Amino acid sequence: xxVPPTVDTVEDRDEESQQYFPTKIERIQxxxxxxxxxxxxELYTPSNSVSNSYRRSSEEVHRDxxxxxxxxxxxxxxxxQLYAEIESERESLISKWKEEFEAERQDDENDNEDSSFxxxxxxFGKSVLNDLLSKLMDFLARLEVFISNLPLTIxxxxxxWVTMGVVWFKFMEETLDSCKxxxxxxxxxxxxxxxxxxQCETDNWIYKTVLFFHFFCDCVAGTMIVMFCLKCFLAWxxxxxxxxxxxxxxxxxxxxMAIIILAFWFYYMVxxxxxxxxxxxxxxxxxxxxxxxxxxxxxxxxxxxxxxxxAVTFLFGTFFLSLIQVSKNxxxxxxxxxxxxxxxxxxxxxxxxxxxPSPKREVVLESSSEIMRYFQNVHQxxxxxxxxxxxxxxxxxxxxxxxxxxxxxxxxxxxRFGPAHVAFCFPTLSHANAIQAYRxxxxxxxxxxxxxxxxxxxxxxxxxxxxxxTVVTIAMSLKFFYHLKEWTEVDVSDEQEPPAxxxxxVVARDLVVAMDQYTARNHHxxxxxxxxxxxxxxxxxAGTLVRVQRGAENGRNAFVRTRKVTALGFEPTMxxxxxxxxxxxxxxxxxxxxxxxxxxxxxxxxxxxxxxxxGPNHPVDVYGAVGHQRSHTDDLASWGGAx
Numbered sequence: 082x083x084v085p086p087t088v089d090t091v092e093d094r095d096e097e098s099q100q101y102f103p104t105k106i107e108r109i110q111x112x113x114x115x116x117x118x119x120x121x122x123e124l125y126t127p128s129n130s131v132s133n134s135y136r137r138s139s140e141e142v143h144r145d146x147x148x149x150x151x152x153x154x155x156x157x158x159x160x161x162q163l164y165a166e167i168e169s170e171r172e173s174l175i176s177k178w179k180e181e182f183e184a185e186r187q188d189d190e191n192d193n194e195d196s197s198f199x200x201x202x203x204x205f206g207k208s209v210l211n212d213l214l215s216k217l218m219d220f221l222a223r224l225e226v227f228i229s230n231l232p233l234t235i236x237x238x239x240x241x242w243v244t245m246g247v248v249w250f251k252f253m254e255e256t257l258d259s260c261k262x263x264x265x266x267x268x269x270x271x272x273x274x275x276x277x278x279x280q281c282e283t284d285n286w287i288y289k290t291v292l293f294f295h296f297f298c299d300c301v302a303g304t305m306i307v308m309f310c311l312k313c314f315l316a317w318x319x320x321x322x323x324x325x326x327x328x329x330x331x332x333x334x335x336x337x338m339a340i341i342i343l344a345f346w347f348y349y350m351v352x353x354x355x356x357x358x359x360x361x362x363x364x365x366x367x368x369x370x371x372x373x374x375x376x377x378x379x380x381x382x383x384x385x386x387x388x389x390x391x392a393v394t395f396l397f398g399t400f401f402l403s404l405i406q407v408s409k410n411x412x413x414x415x416x417x418x419x420x421x422x423x424x425x426x427x428x429x430x431x432x433x434x435x436x437x438p439s440p441k442r443e444v445v446l447e448s449s450s451e452i453m454r455y456f457q458n459v460h461q462x463x464x465x466x467x468x469x470x471x472x473x474x475x476x477x478x479x480x481x482x483x484x485x486x487x488x489x490x491x492x493x494x495x496x497r498f499g500p501a502h503v504a505f506c507f508p509t510l511s512h513a514n515a516i517q518a519y520r521x522x523x524x525x526x527x528x529x530x531x532x533x534x535x536x537x538x539x540x541x542x543x544x545x546x547x548x549x550x551t552v553v554t555i556a557m558s559l560k561f562f563y564h565l566k567e568w569t570e571v572d573v574s575d576e577q578e579p580p581a582x583x584x585x586x587v588v589a590r591d592l593v594v595a596m597d598q599y600t601a602r603n604h605h606x607x608x609x610x611x612x613x614x615x616x617x618x619x620x621x622x623a624g625t626l627v628r629v630q631r632g633a634e635n636g637r638n639a640f641v642r643t644r645k646v647t648a649l650g651f652e653p654t655m656x657x658x659x660x661x662x663x664x665x666x667x668x669x670x671x672x673x674x675x676x677x678x679x680x681x682x683x684x685x686x687x688x689x690x691x692x693x694x695x696g697p698n699h700p701v702d703v704y705g706a707v708g709h710q711r712s713h714t715d716d717l718a719s720w721g722g723a724x
Contacts, residue, residue, distance in 0.1 A: 222630050223570075229316035229628035230569035231308055232500035232648060233323060236336035237365075238561060239305030240372075241506035241554045246298025248514050248547055253291040254279040260288075277521045301558075309336055318640055319626045323650075325582050327351045327362070328620040331650040334366030335507065344370060344391070355616045359399040360406045360413055361420040361482075362651060367395035368424040371431030378434050389431045396428045400474065407485050412613050412663075415493045416504040416651050418485035423508035425474035426515035432471060433518045435464055436525065460526045468522045475515050479546075482508070498560055499647030499654070500568065506557050509550035516543040571627045573643045579624040581642065586622060586664060612670065613655075613663045620649045621660045 254260040260281035263270050270278040281288055313320050323329035327350045334343065347366040351357045371392035378385025407418050486493070520539055529535060624644040647654055655663070 225315060226628050226630045227566070227569045228308060228311045229319060230571060231312050231565070232568060232646075233309070233312075233320075233329070233332035234335075234500040234503050234648070234651065235305050235561075236309050236332055237503045237507050237651075238558055239302035239309070240335050241503070241510055242298045242305070242558070243302035244507060244510040244514055245551055245554055246295040246302075248510060248517060249551075250291055250295040251277060251517055252547070253287065254281060257281060257285065257287060259285055306336065316626075316628055316640070319628070322582070322626045325350075326616055326620050326623075327355060327357065328614075328616050328652050329625065329650045331362045331365055334364075334369050344395070351616075355614075357614055357616060358406050359402040360410075360417065360614075361403055361424070362417050363399055363403070364395075364420055364424040364427075367399065368392045368427050370395070371427040374431045374434065385434060389434055392428050392431050396424055396474075400424050400478070404477070404481055407481055411488070413485075414501070414651075414653055415486045415489040416501045416653065418489070419482045419505050420508050420651065421482045421485070422475065422478035423511045425471055425478045426508070426512045429468065429471035429475055429515040430511070430518045432467060433522065435467075436460060436522055457526060461528075465522060465526050468519055472515075472519045475512060475519075479512055496653050497647065498564065500561065501648035501651045501653050503557050503561055504651045506550070506554040509546065509553060513543060513547040513550050516546060568647065571643055571645050573627065573629065573641050573645065576643055576645060579622060579642045579644055582619060582623045584623075585619045586668065612667050615667065617649075617652055617655075618660070618664050618667065620652070621655045622664070625649060 254277070260279040263278055263280050270280065283289070320333075324333065324346070327347060330347060330350070334347065344366050347363070351359075351363065369392075370388045374385045374388035374392060376385075377388055403421060403424070407413060407421060516539070520536075520543065523529060523536070523539075621644070624642045625646055626640045627643050627646075629639055629641055644654065644657075
């Protein structure tokens with residue numbers, strides 16, 4: 082059974098039929114040619130039918146010949162009929178193929194005429210889909226770069242907003258007559274947030290408005306934290322790189338306050354690795370644990386008190402040294418100095434834990450008025466003085482920050498706006514929160530009259546700080562969000578990649594160890610405040626890692642180091658001329674005061690040396706030649722000359 086192959090045209094089908102039939106047709110044609118040209122003698126020879134001893138008659142031979150000829154003719158006729166049938170079958174197939182081809186062509190023409198609009202729609206949809214896919218991929222690539230290159234100070238923006246929402250909500254609860262103070266463990270406490278808890282009428286429109294603002298601030302802060310977490314997931318190499326330097330790792334403490342191991346890692350870097358003096362940039366990673374203590378205490382009281390003890394310890398270990406450092410070192414930027422007020426403020430806020438009774442003790446207090454009086458008396462004589470002292474430290478921190486900003490105002494104005502400027506937001510609102518906590522302690526345990534001058538002044542000071550902090554936070558945040566696109570899309574194509582952190586001059590020259598050794602031997606003659614912190618110089622020399630958009634690497638890695646950033650943590654990026662000048666000054670100082678070590682030497686008493694060189698009547702100074710007095714340097718060249 083013949084099945085024609087699938088072809089497109091009639092001519093192609095004809096060629097296919099010629100390829101199908103040739104074997105059979107050629108065989109038949111060969112037989113026909115043989116029948117036409119063959120001779121009868123080929124059909125019969127005497128050797129085939131006659132023996133030597135027997136001769137057939139002519140009639141028998143003639144009859145045999147006629148039979149053979151008739152047989153050949155019948156076979157030839159059969160072959161011709163078969164050939165005719167095959168030819169007719171071939172012609173019928175070709176005609177059938179022509180009809181099918183014509184029908185298909187006609188159907189295609191009809192389809193083209195009927196579905197021209199559909200084809201236009203399909204082609205348009207396909208182009209639009211491809212365009213949408215390309216735009217989506219480009220958007221995802223840009224979003225990846227945007228999130229990966231977000232400045233870590235975005236966590237400071239989130240902390241400022243959530244603090245602003247809490248302070249204004251507590252302000253509303255204090256001022257509304259429909260709100261009554263209750264204990265934290267009371268079922269009437271709707272929002273267990275420090276400082277203080279209140280039972281309010283939720284139908285009041287002022288309450289609803291402030292509550293909406295509180296939730297809005299929480300949403301803004303939550304968005305900042307989500308973006309920070311996405312950065313840690315998409316650009317974990319960048320985060321780990323910034324953790325290697327105390328300058329760039331400072332903003333991480335604003336978000337990761339509850340991670341105690343981060344505080345100890347920060348202390349390891351600043352005390353052991355870089356041997357820096359305490360300054361305000363330490364506080365987000367140390368005393369910032371006070372915020373974590375407050376939230377943890379609500380669910381795990383002893384864990385919260387443990388974190389609070391850490392915050393208090395870090396405060397008294399670093400705050401006073403930081404005050405001295407800010408007053409002496411004019412090279413600390415104003416943004417970092419402003420964080421000074423956050424340390425005592427956060428610690429004072431965390432100490433409000435001690436003013437709240439535990440759930441078991443609260444039941445006892447409510448059952449006995451005598452125990453309640455004892456509780457009040459203990460807090461008046463122990464807790465309240467501690468709050469007074471912490472408030473004085475908070476005011477000292479505020480005064481130090483304002484004075485530092487005043488002295489550095491010209492430098493602040495000369496620098497362009499950068500991510501480091503959000504350092505002015507969260508310390509201000511943290512200070513307002515601390516004042517509110519202090520007012521709550523006075524109202525609860527102090528005997529000061531309600532409308533006394535002290536309370537009026539304290540309320541005015543609190544409102545001033547709160548309003549100024551709110552205005553500064555909103556203005557800085559809007560400007561921060563406006564510049565995010567500029568800060569995240571960094572063009573590094575025309576920049577030579579800076580060295581890694583472990584390949585900078587600070588590491589190569591071992592500046593940290595050199596300064597530390599010389600300071601240890603000559604602490605009374607060394608003023609380290611005249612130099613920029615080596616950790617800051619290292620961060621400015623190495624820059625930071627940024628994510629390059631996919632497809633635009635241009636032979637580089639996905640993450641590239643660059644100095645084209647406006648801030649390194651809370652430190653504004655130094656101009657190249659300023660950085661070169663400060664680094665040269667530090668290198669020159671270290672070169673002139675390099676530490677000297679003795680290798681394979683032997684100590685010789687001065688009397689023995691004098692007898693060896695000049696005799697017993699000519700004394701020789703141990704540090705120099707005959708009659709030479711020791712200079713005010715540690716250069717031992719004269720001692721070598723004497724030897």
